Amino acid sequence: MKRTLIMILLFGFSQMVLAQHEGHQMPVKQPKKAETGKPVVLEKSSLKVKTQPKSVRYDLYIKDTTVNYSGKEKKAIAINGRIPGPVLTFTEGDTAVVYVHNLMHMETSIHWHGVFLPNRYDGVPYLTQMPIKAHETFVYKFPVIQNGTYWYHSHTEMQEQSGMYGALIFNKVNEPEIPTIPVVLSDWTDMNPMEADRFLHTANDWFAIKKGTTQSYAEAIQKGHFKTKLTNEWKRMSAMDVSDVYYEKFLSNGKPTLSYAQFKAGDKVRLRMVNGGASTYFWLSYSGGKITVVGNDGNDVEPVEVDRLIIAPSETYDVVVTIPENMQYEFLSTAEDRTNSTSIWLGSGMKMPAKPLGKLKYFEGMKMMNDMMKMDGSMAPMEGMEMSNQQMDMNNVMYPEITGAEAGKTKKKAEKKGHDMETMDHKKTMGNMEGMEMGGAESEIVTLNYGMLRATEKTTLRKGPERLLKFELTGNMDRYVWTLDNKTVSESDRILIKKGENVKIILYNNSMMRHPMHLHGHDFRVLNGQGAYAPLKNVLDILPMETDTLEFAATESGDWFFHCHILYHMMSGMGRVFSYENSPPNPEIPNPKYAQRMLNSDDRKFHLMGMAGLESNGSDGQLMLSNTRYRLSTEWRLGFKAHHGMESETYFGRYLGKTQWLFPFIGFDYHYNPVRNEREKNMFGQLSNQKNRKAITAGIQYTLPMLIVAEARVDSKGKLRFQLKREDVPITNRLRFSFSANTDKEYMTGFRYIVTKYFSLSTHYDSDMGYGGGITLSY
Numbered sequence: 001m002k003r004t005l006i007m008i009l010l011f012g013f014s015q016m017v018l019a020q021h022e023g024h025q026m027p028v029k030q031p032k033k034a035e036t037g038k039p040v041v042l043e044k045s046s047l048k049v050k051t052q053p054k055s056v057r058y059d060l061y062i063k064d065t066t067v068n069y070s071g072k073e074k075k076a077i078a079i080n081g082r083i084p085g086p087v088l089t090f091t092e093g094d095t096a097v098v099y100v101h102n103l104m105h106m107e108t109s110i111h112w113h114g115v116f117l118p119n120r121y122d123g124v125p126y127l128t129q130m131p132i133k134a135h136e137t138f139v140y141k142f143p144v145i146q147n148g149t150y151w152y153h154s155h156t157e158m159q160e161q162s163g164m165y166g167a168l169i170f171n172k173v174n175e176p177e178i179p180t181i182p183v184v185l186s187d188w189t190d191m192n193p194m195e196a197d198r199f200l201h202t203a204n205d206w207f208a209i210k211k212g213t214t215q216s217y218a219e220a221i222q223k224g225h226f227k228t229k230l231t232n233e234w235k236r237m238s239a240m241d242v243s244d245v246y247y248e249k250f251l252s253n254g255k256p257t258l259s260y261a262q263f264k265a266g267d268k269v270r271l272r273m274v275n276g277g278a279s280t281y282f283w284l285s286y287s288g289g290k291i292t293v294v295g296n297d298g299n300d301v302e303p304v305e306v307d308r309l310i311i312a313p314s315e316t317y318d319v320v321v322t323i324p325e326n327m328q329y330e331f332l333s334t335a336e337d338r339t340n341s342t343s344i345w346l347g348s349g350m351k352m353p354a355k356p357l358g359k360l361k362y363f364e365g366m367k368m369m370n371d372m373m374k375m376d377g378s379m380a381p382m383e384g385m386e387m388s389n390q391q392m393d394m395n396n397v398m399y400p401e402i403t404g405a406e407a408g409k410t411k412k413k414a415e416k417k418g419h420d421m422e423t424m425d426h427k428k429t430m431g432n433m434e435g436m437e438m439g440g441a442e443s444e445i446v447t448l449n450y451g452m453l454r455a456t457e458k459t460t461l462r463k464g465p466e467r468l469l470k471f472e473l474t475g476n477m478d479r480y481v482w483t484l485d486n487k488t489v490s491e492s493d494r495i496l497i498k499k500g501e502n503v504k505i506i507l508y509n510n511s512m513m514r515h516p517m518h519l520h521g522h523d524f525r526v527l528n529g530q531g532a533y534a535p536l537k538n539v540l541d542i543l544p545m546e547t548d549t550l551e552f553a554a555t556e557s558g559d560w561f562f563h564c565h566i567l568y569h570m571m572s573g574m575g576r577v578f579s580y581e582n583s584p585p586n587p588e589i590p591n592p593k594y595a596q597r598m599l600n601s602d603d604r605k606f607h608l609m610g611m612a613g614l615e616s617n618g619s620d621g622q623l624m625l626s627n628t629r630y631r632l633s634t635e636w637r638l639g640f641k642a643h644h645g646m647e648s649e650t651y652f653g654r655y656l657g658k659t660q661w662l663f664p665f666i667g668f669d670y671h672y673n674p675v676r677n678e679r680e681k682n683m684f685g686q687l688s689n690q691k692n693r694k695a696i697t698a699g700i701q702y703t704l705p706m707l708i709v710a711e712a713r714v715d716s717k718g719k720l721r722f723q724l725k726r727e728d729v730p731i732t733n734r735l736r737f738s739f740s741a742n743t744d745k746e747y748m749t750g751f752r753y754i755v756t757k758y759f760s761l762s763t764h765y766d767s768d769m770g771y772g773g774g775i776t777l778s779y
Contacts, residue, residue, distance in 0.1 A: 056090050057097040062108050062164065069188050069256075070248040076163040077104070077154070083254045084184045084276060085152070085166030092147045092173055098140045100132060107131035110140065111155040111520070112168065113314060114298050114538045117142035119558025120588045122520055124155050126599040127559050127577065129588035131156060147172045148298025149272040149316040151184065157602075158193030160567055161278040169272065170298070178320070181260065182272040183344060185311070185333050187247040187280040196245050197568055199757075200480045201626070202609035204778070206757040208239060209733055210246040211339050215239040215362050216730040223406065225363035231370045234705045236377065236661065238478055239730070240365045241513070242395065243337035244279050244568055250335055250342040259328070261348040267323045269346055270294070271331065275311045278567040281336035281514070281541075282311050284319070287354035288329035288346070292320040293448055299523065299536040302454040309448035310336065310390075312516035312541035314565035323347045330354040358400035365398040369512060372545065375705075377659035379510055379545060387546045389450035389528045394544055401445065450548075451528045453535040459525050460532045461553045466502045469495065473542065473564075473574070475511040476660050481572060481628050482511075482564060486658045488573025488628055489563075490600035496581050497554045503578075504551040509542045515574070516541045516565040524552035539565060557583040573603030573628060603628055610779040613762055617772030618644060620748075620764075629654050631663070639769045645673030647768075649697070661703040669695045669715055683743040686719050695719070711742075728752075738764070752776055 065078040079085030090096055102108050109131055111123035121140045125131040132138045153165035167182040189196055199206060208214045220229035232239075252258050263269060275282060284291065290305040295318030303320075311317055311333075323329060327347055332354035334341040345351065372379050387394070396402050475482040484492075497503055505524075509515060516539050523536040527549040542548050563575025589595045604627055612621035618640045624633040634650040653665030671693035680688050699713025704724075711723040723742035731737050734754045741747040750764020763773040 055095040055097050057099070058086070058088050059099045059101065060085065060110070061101045061103055063103040064105075065163075067163070067188075069251070070190055072190055074190050075192075077159055078163060079166060082166075083163035084186065085164070087167045087169060087182050088152065089169045089171065090144045091171045091175075092144055094144045096140070096142050096144055099137055100140065101137045102132045102134060105134050107133055107156055108154055108159060108164070109156045110152055112140070112142070112150070112152050113518070114148075114150040114316070114523075115142065115168070116145055116521060116523075119521065119556065119560070119583075120586050122558075122560070123152075124520070124561050126589075126595040127561060128586065130590075130595070144170050146170055146298060148295060148300070149182070149274060149318055150298050151274045151276060151314075151316065153276065158197060158278075158567065158571070160276075161187075161189065161193035161196075165276040167272065167274050178268055178270050179263070180270040180272060181344075182274070183252050183258075184254075184274045184276045185280075185282050185342065186251045186254070187245070187277040187335070188249040188251060189245055190248050193278070193567075197571060198607045198609070200244055200568055201572075201607040202624070203478050203480070204609070204757070205239075205728070205730075206754075207244070207246040208241070209754060211243075211337060212733060213239065213241070213337070213360075213362055214730045214733050215366065216732045216735075218732045220363060223363055225367070228363050228367045228370065232366050233707055235370060235373045235375060236659075236703055236705060236707055237366075237369065237373060237512075238707070240362045240369065240398075241477065242360065242365075242398075243281070243335065243339075244566070247280065247335070247339070250277075250280065250282075250333065250340050252333065252342045252344055255342075257343045257345065259345040261328075261345075263323045263347045265323055265326045265347075267347075268320055269323070270318060270320050271344070273311060273317045273319060275313050275315050277313050279313060279569075281313065282333040283336065283357060284309050284311060284317075285332050285334070285354050285357075286321050286329065287332070287352045288321055288324050290321075293453075294318050294320055296453060296535060297523070297537040297539055300456045301535055302456055302533075304448065304452050304454075305446070306448040306452075307446045310541075312514070312539060312565070313567075314516055314518055315539045315541065321346065325349075327352050332356075355401075358405070360395075360398040361400060361403070361406045362398065364403070364406070365395060368394060368397050377661070379512075387543065388548050389526065389546075390541065390543060391449045391451045393447070393449075450526055450535070450541075451530075453526070453528065454530045455533045455535050458532045459534055459536050461502045461525065461551060464500050464502045464553070465498075466504055467497060467554075468504050468506070470506045471508070471576075473507060473509040473511050473515055473517075474658055475513060475569075475574070476658075477512065479626075479655070479660055480568070481660065482515075482569040482574035484574060484576055488603040489575045489577065490573060490603050491628075492576060494559065494577045494579040496579055498581050499554055499557060501554040502551060503554055504549065506547065506549050507540070507542055508547045509544055512544050513566075513569075514541060514543045515569065517562065518565045519552065519562045519578075520560045521556055522552045522560065524550040526550050554580065556580060558586060559583075571602055571605075606630075608779070611776060613764070613774065613776045615762060615764070615772035615774035616640075617766065617769045620766070621776075631655070631665075637766065637769065641769075642674065644769045645671070647671045651697075653701075659703075663701040665697075665699060665701065665713075667697045667713075669693065669697050680745065682719065682721065682745065684720050688719060688744060689717075693717075 060079050065076050066073050067076045100110050109123050109125045119128050121142050122128040147170045150168040152168050153160045167184050220226050285308040293304050297316055327349040328345045328351045329347055330353045331344040334357045338357050374380055471484045474486050518539045523538055525534040526537055527534055557580045560578045563570045606625050606627045608625050610623045618638050620637045622635040632652045636648040638646045648670050651665040651667035653663050656662045673691050695715035695717050697713050697715045701709050701711045704710050708724055708726045714720050721743055725740035727738045729737040736752045739749040747767045752760045752762040754760045758778050760776040762776040765771045
């Protein structure tokens, strides 16, 4: 009887393992312990338990929920009822078995960030697996062959921004005995992430308004930077930006503040820091003294002491801090745009806050970028500057803690000293190559950079043929297009590599944003001057103007994603797929052609925007549907008086070039006036039919200096028209000015005061309809 029972149990277990191995989707009842995030340990056959490592199982239940981080109830996604999801802990040598139960009404997925695992379980929908459909279960199973701090998150659309992420800890077999706290940093927006993405693609500056960073002409004059602002727009650049989205809250493990009171004077604490933010970089600082960095992206590094470090989206750092006295010390994580922060308090007693970071000096950054930007839209580094591995942060000119407080024309002479610090020799304000930065108060701030990271063991690649790849990181902030070599994922072929090769990648960032580039399923060596001890990473944060080199051993098979880990950049197409030649078919992708079409659809999405003015003299507005390259738009002018009639112009075209300043189009022009038929002559002496004009048009638009759009077109009647137009000139933080004029002797000028993201007060004068005032609705 006993033997029969054992055989039944062994057979049942073997069938379960087989189902997991085959990736079958199956409903599974959740064990009680899984709700708390604790693992369920499944021992293998009792006959081999001594020689085989254990399997550790978790059940993750993905479900829609609501949260209230800002005083408003908003939709979110929780894992096991939590944001972030439970900490998943394994020991090197374990087998991870994770059941993902999708309880939502939409598809989902889980990517195991930084993990070496079979390609079919990497968790990228339509690349390594099909999405987990609504109300279905998928089993991820992989051996744990590494140790360190990692994380997991959804790779489906914008779900990561909505709360679908958590820490993933791989302990060593003999893990050092030190108090350890996993900390997942994240950013929260009350706006639906899909709506936030649409705002970015439609050049809506609502996020800058909320941050107070529109860098308007009024602010430029007040701070003595009118010439800087003019030069910026003369070179066809928009306002400086270090972060894309306005966030209501920044969180540590799902809370604005955390407190760990159990620590006493002399205690050392290891913080396993994970940046689970969708687009936010965080500055990390500590009021109790130095921060000792001991690990990065799951890999040990030689301990290095710093005053602060910046952690990019998706990076992980293991840091150790000491509690100096029996007081509470603040470990402060400040968003790079400095709009807000999140804190961890360590110890008990009187609070010892960290020094807050001051507001960025955007016009100083704008001035620097003006010097580097050519008129053709490309960037030229200053003479003698060879930047790599974060060793020369060009944004230093914007940091008041480095270059002193900003002083405007209206401020007191007492601040003149801080202003003078801004005029120091440019190289001095950049900081030196060792991460030492000179502060305005004659202090030294040691900031971590990649050049300071040194592996604890040799990381030299085994011998093999080398394949060299070069990529230029490119982008267009106005239209929110992010690319490699001016191509999106859908516009590029997969990059074929061979097992046994050593792949070297040289990256040059020719954009004004920093980009955390992540390679799935592999660690790469960052060539940072440490020779054989170059650090291993899976995310490389590359600053504007930098050239960085990384290399990795091609040891896997299948398809692996390489992309910017700013969520909105990735969804815009900033990435590539590395594909191993002669790989066996992926059983999780039964229809590769269909999967490829769906994968390409992410960066081909069309985004709708519209604006409609309702004023006393009539209505004018536009609707636009556009994606990475194409735009379909229509403008209208409708008078409330009969003799004003109506007019509409519809264009369809494609943006050309890296800067996308050139837009050839075809379209249709309709003008109807039922009262009179004015046969006016345009400035070229050609007659224009005003009563019932129906004409096909063709032409080009080109963005001139000062961001003025010039348009030249001809219609099917042979009539020529030339037009100049500029929208949304930032007069103040919320006041915008627009104008247009053309050779048909039509002109318009107006103002719009932005009240909310969808509502503005407006007034304008139109040559056909006269003066009017009212409201403008935006979408």
